[in-house]
Amino acid sequence: MTPIILLSPELLQLALGLNRIVSYSGYVLLAGTLTFWALVWPQGRADRRLVLLAAIGTGLMIIGTVAGPMIQIFFTGRPIGDVLTPLDGTAAIVRLAALACVGFYFVDIVRGAIVGWRRVVTVILVIVIAATMVTQSDAVVGSWQLVKIIATAGHVLAIAAWIGGLVAMAAVLIPRENLQELDRLIPRFSIIATLSVITLVVTGIVHAIAVAGGIRPLVTSLYGLVLLVKVSIFGLMLLMGNQGRRYAARVAFQRLHTPATLLRRSSGVQSLAVVMGAELTIAFVILSTTSILVMVAPSP
């Protein structure tokens, strides 16, 4: 097949990297919001901002899933047999089926609180989407396969719960409609966030060692260097997250017990927005770093 435009290897890497960021962002928005509904705030399905986040996430995931192979087919001229392995292609189509399920049945899912069968369906959707991402990762090849698959699955699910939850929290906290809920949401989300961070740290370490093939190769490779950058940003995000949660609790208290006229003059909301915005920016940088890590993963 003749390529539409033959991209240079560098441009192709850039295009694929950007597409990966789109996919990861979509995953965080969709799976994160679904997880937030299922585990933190079942009644939040009525929040328009959260519905919008889930919709944007679904769209980004569809774009990322379809665009990945398309970029390679149309901009390199490679036949589809070269671009998709049986497992990759199957995982991509299963993900599209899961996204179609979200698209067609979203109205039914969010019609009531995400409890009971709705919670089960929501969690299953998140797991299926996460599983397709694990299938397309480097966890399914090479040595230490089982360890890498478990670690990657844990990592991917924890990311959805934590960063996705952060985005959802930001969407809930900034506006003023759900003040009564904040007191309940923040402690619940803190538990999820703590568990997610622990999972991320443990699975991250295990996965990094498994992919690099040991501690020594890890500390001496480009992969290790990029990972160090990612871990540093992650640490920074943890600090900001802690600060953000303090702010959130304070603002929630203020909003409940301060007259609206005084609240308008308060700088708490703006400060919180800045902290959360910074935190989400860092989360985006982490996603970008992860997309680079995929490209520089070393030989085991």
Place this chain on the structure above:
Amino acid sequence: MPSVVRSRLAPARRALGLVVIMVLLACAVAFYRIAPGLPASPKPARTSATPATSVTPSPTASQSAPSPSATSPTPTQSSPTIPPNSQLPDGPGSTTAGIYLLASPASDGSFDVNEFVLLDKPVSTLDLRLPPVSQGGNEFRSLQPSATQVQASADRQPVVIPDARIRGEISLPLVMPATRFELRYRLKGVTVRSMRSVPGRAIAALGPVSAGVPANLPVRIRVTGQAVLNLVCPSLRLSKQACSAGSPPKLRVNRNLPWRQALVLVQLNLPRPQ
């Protein structure tokens, strides 16, 4: 949209959703089954003057790791003195375009081979074949060579070789176009024992498994081990066939062979089993 209209359309939406999901799942199953037969890159001509189908990269991260079966060690081998990448001597396969092949015999007549390939243009597939040992002479025509425990990397990224084995010609798509390749494998079925000679005396035919490269790509070959006695290049003119240089245990071909003629006969005393 008014809620009355929305509720009327709900059954149709659900039915359509079910159909779409079922179709996609059926497509997933079908894709998994037919994917191996989908059109892939045509194998580049062996005598092509340019490397492979060049700058078109391809696919997926899942192809970027080594096969788990490619790591098991083989007993009774005399380990080749293979320098790490950074310590390769200058020349083809190291600092200039070409192939650098290092081999060392084991007691069963197989060879532990390390092959370094450096191309001047990136290629998007790794093409492999078995060395044409039958060109070594009549005694090699009945041999059935195979390369096992094959490990490969492209620009230091691992490339999975199906079953870690080369049985015929294969073309593997790469995650990203690459210019530098490394292969490590055990080459079997390339040795014939010299029955009228002393016990252990044998002759083996060696050549690179890398394919899809320019026909005149320079190949330098080094064979190491106490058992190695002499090298002959049967594809060259008669006056140049005695192509051995150096002295045991480090013999090398005294010139860079063009890829199309890169076949070497190794005279050796098979190492004693340990």
